[in-house]
Amino acid sequence: MKHILSVLVENEAGVLSRVAGLFSARGFNIDGLTVAPVGDGETSRITLETYGDDNIIEQIIKQLHKLVPVIQVHDLTDRPHVERELMLVKVEAERDMRAEVLRIADIFRSRVVDATSSTFVVEVTGSSDKLDACLNLLEPLGVVEVVRTGKVAMARGAKRMREGLKEAPVKK
Structure with a gap:
């Protein structure tokens, strides 16, 4: 099954290489990949598309969480996005x-x-x-x-990706 993962990472040299290397070392394929800094300049968002059953995706997410520059990982597949x-x-x-x-x-x-x-x-x-x-x-x-380009994806609603998906600040 196709899965879309949204990965928030520290914006530093080599992060994309480490994420791609994780997939390569375990024989997982990345079917689509986009990455760009987010507004603060200190973090970037990687959106990647991969295929696998729920167990494989769970393993990928656990392995991504072990990488030091990874802040958060979310599987958007079954969430409104x-x-x-x-x-x-x-x-x-x-x-x-x-x-x-x-x-x-x-x-x-x-x-x-x-x-x-x-x-x-x-x-x-x-x-x-x-x-x-x-x-x-x-x-x-x-x-x-x-x-x-490959897909970019974002969860729907007022919540944001960072620190447990806290409510997004209201602009005044």
Whole structure:
């Protein structure tokens, strides 16, 4: 079963390598991975997608907790959460196909972020299924190149990831 893990870590050199090494050493695969610093600059959030039964995921989480730079780990799979992915697609857009590319981009609420006389770069955000569907419609038109970010995910609601998911502060 697919699982999405959200890992809060100290923002220091080598953390991503240590997390990836944990998976590699135990023969687990990472199917998607994103990482970026969060607002305070001292911590980063790693969102990773992996497959396994509940026992395997439980072992992964226990092993992640043992890594010194790891602050918290949450399996978002069975919790209400929001997940998104970003895809950039370079599509051939010769004169007779330009309108069709724009129509497909509009259907998926995406946008053209670069245009030349022969190509468009379309930015699509949303669920993996939405990105796959858009890509399937664009492929017959001549996809030149595709880049995808992997998923980012966050638990829904007013709670935040840090110190036991305390209530998030209310902005005044």
